[in-house]
Amino acid sequence: MLNVxxxxxxxxxxxxxxxxxxxxxxxxxxxxxxxxxxxxxxxDVRGVALGVLDRMDLLGPARAVRTRMRGMSVLDADGDEVHRSTEYAASSGRLDGDDVELMRDDLVRLLRERAGDGVEWVYGDAVTALEERGGGPVRVRFESGAVRDFDLVVGADGLHSGVRRLAFGPEERFTAHLGQYLSVFTAPNFLGLDDWQVWLRDGESGFAAMSVPGNHELRVAFGFASGPLDGDHRDTEWLRGLIVERIEALRWPGAPRMAEAARTAPDFFCDAMAQVRMDRWSRGRVALLGDAGYCASPLSGQGTSLALCGAYVLAGALRAAGGDHTAGFAAYERRMRPYVEVNQALATENPGAPASEESVARAKNALVLDEER
Known part of the structure; x- marks a missing residue:
């Protein structure tokens, strides 16, 4: 049994x-x-990724906690509605489609529960060093001071992957900035949204606010155009200050309440919109998965589907190779790379606006699952 x-x-x-x-x-x-x-x-879980959830027996549970958007409004910079739709929501596409939109924390909870008791979970720690020991296991050092050996290591640690940095080199070699920053945070439902979302743009800044299931709170996504900022992406309070300042500059009358929510939100997040582009996703006994290896950015709308499909393909390739990591990692890359490339292209197809429905439909189904095992 290989330890991973x-x-x-x-x-x-x-x-x-x-x-x-x-x-x-x-x-x-x-x-x-x-x-x-x-x-x-x-x-969003779309296309072939729905099949992955189905094979995990999670499609029903995911649908049970999906968002129930009734539609969306587009506001001008003063907050006046200029467009509304009860057929389409910008966050998820057509409301009568088969794709499933749900909150990120709900999906992670479902996945963690499905993984079961056979998984060791270690919270509050991180990888700080990797050492491949000849043809044997990888010696891993952790921030806590622990040292352990593993047969394989997979970096699924996001855009700023520490595993990628340790195994492949500095982040700047592999990331492409897309000219925007995005923050996400929870706010009280001071807009009174009822399974609804609103979108507003004011110059180079804008936001989307949507009610979560039950309508007790909002999730706000606030973005602004910018080249790479000269600062530490881990400095949450510096980033929070930048976002609060930009929200307060909006003409929209609700800006002060949204700025206060950003100032106090315990789950505040902000990062660059960027893609990760690499010639290979494995080196020795180390491989990359999801955003760590091929982040498509939220602009693609396909990061979740890439993560789910990548996990399925990687584990299946290792199983088919009998644990031979060299063969397994190579098979994983062969199957996933065309799917990754067509989905990454969605983010840059139509700068400033979503990709076409035709492109999304093609990209979300650009992988064929093997026969169910």
Whole structure:
């Protein structure tokens, strides 16, 4: 039984933990956060990724907690409605479609529960060093001071992956900035939204606010155009200050209440819109999964589907290769790369606006699942 360390307890890492355990591997998931992260934006599971959820027996549970958007409004800079739709929502597409939109924390919870007791979960720690020991296991050092050996290591630790940096080199070699920043945070439902979302743009800044299931609170996604900022992406309070300042500059009458929500939100998040582009996703006994290896950015709308499908394909490839990581990692890359490339292209197809429905339909189904095992 191969011991596999998965760095990152989000969507990609939790899904991989399930498939590894199911296929007879011994997964350990290490997550920097002290507990499963709360908050986050609504995420979409589309096309072939729905098939992955179905094979995990999670399609029904995901649909049970999906958002129930009735429509959307587009506001001008003063807050006056200029367009509304009860057929389409910008966050998820057509409301009568088969795709599933749900809150990120709900999906992570479902995935973690499905992974079961055969997975070791380590919270409040992170990988700080990797050492491949000849043809043997990888010696891993952790922030806590622990040292452990693993047969394989998978970095599922996001855009700023520490595993990628340790195994492949500095982040700037692999990331492409897309000219925007995005923050996400929870706010009281001071807009009184009832399964509804509103979108507003004022110059180079704008936001989307949507009610969560039950309508007791909002998830706000606030973005602004900018080149790479000269600062530490881990400095949450510096980023929070930038976002509060930009929200307060909006002409919209609700700006003061939204700025206060951003100032006090415990789940505040902000980062650059960027893609990760790499010639290969594995080196030795280390591989990358999801945003760590091929972040498409939220502008693509396909990051969640890439994570779910990548986890399924990676675990299946390792199983088919009998644990031979060289063959398994190569098969994983061959199957996933065309799917990744067509989905990354969605983010840049139509700058400043969503990709066409035709392009999304093609990209979300650009992978064929193998026969169910």
């Amino acid at each position: 360390l998965v760095s990152g307890g989000g969507i990609a890492g939790s899904a991989l933990a399930h498939w590894l355990r199911r296929y007879g591997f011994a997964p350990t998931v290490v997550e920097r956060a002290a507990a499963p992260r709360r908050g986050g934006q609504a995420v």
